[in-house]
Amino acid sequence: MQGLALACLLVMGGFLLAGPSGLIAWSENQQMLEQRRTEIARLTFERDALRNRVNLLDPRHADPDLAGELLRSDLNVAHPDEMVMLLH
Template identity: 70%
Template structure:
């Protein structure tokens, strides 16, 4: 009975091929599940949509505040807004006004 001996070059070649296969598998795993992989890409798209919606909301709020600042400019203040702020913040009322508290 004969036993086949492997040449040392074949074993070394198999080791190199095995290492190359392991590196390729790790790279494929990184592409799918890495921090910038396919899974993270979908999550990033969802976060981007949420942040765009929040940005639109904040821009609307900023425009509202910008309008109120323009109305309160000391050179040309809006008397209605100034009166409203005085009444609401300082509880100021004229003597001829009647205050009604609602529950």
């Protein structure tokens, strides 16, 4: 009976160390949590930058500099008084 109790305690101790919610898994979960927080911060920064760009392109009050930059880069248009230099 004592051997069975000892075996149960050893199994429980093994789960405490290496089980799905044990000490080893706890440190791995902490590392994954930090990675996710870093990724969330990066994605939040990217989302805010995109939100700012969308706000600058709002049709009611578009930023003329950004609109001109997009026209020149996407549609290959220029003013008659502008000089275009191709860089290779």
